[in-house]
Amino acid sequence: MKKLLLSGFILVSLLSCKDNEAPKTYYTGSATQAILDNMLTRRSIRKYTDQQVSQEQIDTIMKSAIFAPSALNKQPWEIRVIQNPKILAEINQRFLNFAEGKEMQGSAAKYKEPGFSIFHHAPTLIVMAIDKSNPTAKLDAGISLQNILLSAHALNLGTCPLGSLVTALNLPENQDLLKLLNIPEGYEVGINIALGYPAENPKAPIRYSEKVKIIK
Ligand SMILES: Cc1cc2nc3c(=O)[nH]c(=O)nc-3n(C[C@H](O)[C@H](O)[C@H](O)COP(=O)(O)O)c2cc1C
DSSP states (O other): OHHHHHHHHEEEEOTTOOTTBOOEEEESSOHHHHHHHHHHHOOBOOOBOSOOOOHHHHHHHHHHHHTSOOGGGOOOEEEEEEOOHHHHHHHHHHHHHHHTTSOOOGGGGGTTSTTOOTTTTOSEEEEEEEETTOTTHHHHHHHHHHHHHHHHHHTTOEEEEOGGGHHHHHSGGGHHHHHHTTOOTTEEEEEEEEEEOBSOOBOOOOOOGGGOOOOO
C-alpha cells in the first residue's frame, strides 16, 4: 500500500506526447523525486512564446544563480538580465556581423536564414560575465549557469545556454556593448542564456553512459 502510494506521487502524462516530444511529468508528492527529475527533464529550448518572464520569476532565478558555490566564495560573475528589445536586437546584430562569411556550428550555422536570432527569439537574455583574473571563474560561472537552468525549469520556463555568442560579445569592437551593460573592466563574457516560456518540448539528446566507470 505504501509503495502504491509512493508511486502514486508521480503522475506521468503521456497524453500530449508526440513523436519528437518528451512526456510531461507532474509531481504531487516526493520532493526528492521532483528534484532529481528536474535535472533529468531540463532541456535546451530553442523555441519560445512572446510572453515575457516576470520580475518575480527573474528574482527567484537570480537568487538561485548567486547562491551557487564558488571557490573562496569570490562569486566572480557579473550577471545582466536583458529584456530591452532594442538592446536584444543590437546583440543579435553584433552576432550577425561577427558571423558573416564564417562557417558556424550548431544552431548558429543557420545565421543566414531570414529572421535568425542567436538567442532563439527568447524575450529575455542573460549575459554572465566573469572575472578574467580569477582562475576558477569559468567553473564557478558554470555552476551558477546550471542553477539558472534548473531554477527556470522548476518554474516551467525554458532556457538555452548560448556559447556561440561568447566570442562575438568579447570582440574589441563590441566593448561598447559591454559598457552599456555595465560590465566592469577586467571582466569578459563567460556564457549567455536564453530565457522564456517554452514553445517546444524536445526529447533529450543521447547521453553516453559508458563515460561513467565505477571503480571498486
Ligand atoms: C556551454 C554550453 C554552450 C552551449 N551553446 C549553445 C548555443 O550556442 N546554441 C544552442 O542552441 N545550444 C547551445 N548549448 C546547448 C547544448 O547544445 C545542449 O545542452 C546539449 O545538446 C544537450 O541538450 P539538453 O540541454 O537539451 O540536455 C550549449 C550548452 C552548453 C552547456
